[in-house]
Amino acid sequence: MERPSLRRQLVMIFLGIAIPIGILLGLLLFFSGLYSRNRLAAAASGGLDMFTTNFENQLDSVENYLLNLSLNDATFRSLSEQTDRTSAYLDAYEIAQGFPAVLAANDTLMGVVLRSGSGNLYVGRYGAAAQQLKQKLNLEAYLGQPGQTNKMMTKGWYLRTIGQRLYLLRSVFYQKASLTAAVDLRLVFEELVEDYGLDGQVIVMNDSGNVLVGDANLLPTKMEWNSEGYCLTKVGRDSRLVVRKQVKALTVLYLVPYQHFGVDFAPYQILLVMGAVFVLLAIPFLLFYMKHEIFAPMTALVSTMDRIGRGELSVRSSVDYRNAEFTQVNETFNRMIDQITQLKIDGYEKELEARRNEMTALKLQIRPHFVLNCLKSVYAMVQTGSREDAQQLILLLSRYLRYILSFTATTTPLHTEIEQCCNYAELSSVGQNDPVEVVCEIDPELSELPLPPVSLLTLVENSVKHGKMIGKTLKITITAKLLETEEGCMADLSVADNGTGFTAGDLKQLNSAAPQEENGQHVGLFNVVRRLQLLYGEQAAIAFTNNRRGGGARVELFLPIDPVLQKKEGETA
Numbered sequence: 362m363e364r365p366s367l368r369r370q371l372v373m374i375f376l377g378i379a380i381p382i383g384i385l386l387g388l389l390l391f392f393s394g395l396y397s398r399n400r401l402a403a404a405a406s407g408g409l410d411m412f413t414t415n416f417e418n419q420l421d422s423v424e425n426y427l428l429n430l431s432l433n434d435a436t437f438r439s440l441s442e443q444t445d446r447t448s449a450y451l452d453a454y455e456i457a458q459g460f461p462a463v464l465a466a467n468d469t470l471m472g473v474v475l476r477s478g479s480g481n482l483y484v485g486r487y488g489a490a491a492q493q494l495k496q497k498l499n500l501e502a503y504l505g506q507p508g509q510t511n512k513m514m515t516k517g518w519y520l521r522t523i524g525q526r527l528y529l530l531r532s533v534f535y536q537k538a539s540l541t542a543a544v545d546l547r548l549v550f551e552e553l554v555e556d557y558g559l560d561g562q563v564i565v566m567n568d569s570g571n572v573l574v575g576d577a578n579l580l581p582t583k584m585e586w587n588s589e590g591y592c593l594t595k596v597g598r599d600s601r602l603v604v605r606k607q608v609k610a611l612t613v614l615y616l617v618p619y620q621h622f623g624v625d626f627a628p629y630q631i632l633l634v635m636g637a638v639f640v641l642l643a644i645p646f647l648l649f650y651m652k653h654e655i656f657a658p659m660t661a662l663v664s665t666m667d668r669i670g671r672g673e674l675s676v677r678s679s680v681d682y683r684n685a686e687f688t689q690v691n692e693t694f695n696r697m698i699d700q701i702t703q704l705k706i707d708g709y710e711k712e713l714e715a716r717r718n719e720m721t722a723l724k725l726q727i728r729p730h731f732v733l734n735c736l737k738s739v740y741a742m743v744q745t746g747s748r749e750d751a752q753q754l755i756l757l758l759s760r761y762l763r764y765i766l767s768f769t770a771t772t773t774p775l776h777t778e779i780e781q782c783c784n785y786a787e788l789s790s791v792g793q794n795d796p797v798e799v800v801c802e803i804d805p806e807l808s809e810l811p812l813p814p815v816s817l818l819t820l821v822e823n824s825v826k827h828g829k830m831i832g833k834t835l836k837i838t839i840t841a842k843l844l845e846t847e848e849g850c851m852a853d854l855s856v857a858d859n860g861t862g863f864t865a866g867d868l869k870q871l872n873s874a875a876p877q878e879e880n881g882q883h884v885g886l887f888n889v890v891r892r893l894q895l896l897y898g899e900q901a902a903i904a905f906t907n908n909r910r911g912g913g914a915r916v917e918l919f920l921p922i923d924p925v926l927q928k929k930e931g932e933t934a
Contacts, residue, residue, distance in 0.1 A: 401617060402591040405561065406604040409615045413606040416549070419467040420518060420609065423542045424531055426463050430456070430540060431533035440477055441538035449477050456540075460486035469549050471528075472497065474504050476539045499524030500543055518609050520546075520567065527573055529609075550574045550613070561601075561617035568610055579616060593619065662691065669698060732762065738791070750791045757788035771896070772811035775854075779803065779839060782821045786837065789825045795834060797825055802840040807852050810841070812920060813892040819885040820856040820916045828860020828914055835860055843922075850922045857915040862907040871905040886916075897921060 443449035472487035503523045529544040564575035581594040602619040668676045742751040790796035842853045893901045900921040
């Protein structure tokens with residue numbers, strides 16, 4: 362399982378910090394904005410509601426007054442029947458005595474106009490809302506028109522434009538006498554902003570959606586009202602928060618300028634936001650710093666370590682670090698590599714020398730054994746007068762000694778070793794009644810296989826020495842096969858004979874690999890085992906057995922195809 366790098370882990374940690382902080386900051390901004398927007402809408406709606414409620418209550422109060430007067434006041438009823446101007450005037454004057462109280466109680470009311478049944482205008486009273494004389498005259502002129510009574514609406518408040526000003530009127534009458542209350546809409550709603558502390562724009566519309574008061578250009582083309590009773594819309598490039606109220610047949614819109622980022626925070630929220638923003642802004646700078654001060658030096662050091670791991674012991678870390686810790690690590694690392702290199706050189710030289718000495722000793726241990734056997738055979742032939750056999754034996758012996766004495770390499774090719782085995786078998790057969798026959802079954806791919814010199818020769822010599830039987834040809838079979846194992850390809854070498862074979866004690870001793878004294882039995886075989894261990898270590902194996910069919914000894918060697926020795930030693934015999 363591949364482990365994540367430190368860089369990746371730190372980045373994940375920073376992201377684990379930054380993402381939750383960013384999410385929390387976003388949520389805080391969202392909900393604070395929502396809270397601020399709702400509070401602004403509540404304030405605007407509250408101010409508008411206060412005005413509209415008061416305005417509607419005043420209209421209801423005026424309407425109740427007019428209805429009560431028209432229904433219950435006898436003077437008003439008689440006014441419609443008066444033909445005498447003086448009497449009518451007195452009646453009108455009496456009725457008008459109550460007008461100032463109504464005007465004082467309803468500051469949105471511009472005036473109340475009383476008209477006699479004969480069509481003559483008798484009296485009007487005007488409150489603070491009536492600011493210009495022109496307004497009064499225009500209103501009286503409008504109400505004094507012939508037949509105007511027939512144009513008056515008897516139910517509810519109604520709208521009329523008089524003298525380019527829009528009025529909300531309520532009229533009651535008895536027969537031809539009428540009483541009309543007038544409200545200047547523009548004046549009323551212009552005072553709304555000032556009187557109620559509102560800083561937006563007011564738009565008043567009728568049931569048909571026509572703008573009566575306010576700038577029609579400010580009217581949003583599309584308004585989607587939410588559950589809170591307000592909507593957000595665009596008016597040109599500016600955002601507006603819109604609240605609405607219904608007053609009689611009028612729809613009042615109040616547009617408040619709204620900034621989407623005008624978030625209202627509590628003091629602790631401000632500190633929290635500032636801290637979160639600082640952390641988010643600090644993370645990129647921190648990552649940049651760590652990249653140059655930690656990651657870059659660490660990457661360079663890891664790269665150097667990787668090259669050293671691939672065997673480049675001459676490489677050293679030469680980065681100029683800016684902090685004391687990495688500088689100390691760099692210096693310590695370089696000193697450690699110097700020491701490892703020196704120790705490796707010393708150890709390799711000592712190991713090489715030890716192996717060279719041991720191999721020399723083993724070779725010297727083997728040489729007398731072969732030479733003595735051959736010299737005994739030559740001596741026997743000379744004693745018996747077999748001159749030709751002795752000559753042939755001496756010739757074969759010289760080849761053998763040339764191979765032994767002139768050999769300086771650690772390994773020899775398989776085909777060279779087999780040639781010497783055949784030479785030795787021929788040498789052992791000269792002058793003998795019972796010859797030695799060598800049969801070779803060699804895989805061509807293994808012809809150049811390196812192996813310790815005189816290793817197979819030692820096994821053949823052992824077969825000749827211990828396996829020959831009188832009256833029987835000693836047949837020695839040398840095989841070399843290629844094996845495929847889980848660890849890779851190996852060479853399976855075997856030397857088998859049809860002789861007497863190993864005793865049970867010999868097999869136990871040989872397969873236990875117990876060391877032998879110089880004068881002990883099977884010294885040559887143990888030398889082969891020892892050299893295999895030196896050259897191949899645990900990669901090689903040797904097994905001593907007896908043939909299941911026909912008897913005889915069998916020694917089997919398992920050698921790696923590409924041993925370490927093959928890489929280091931390029932010499933051949």
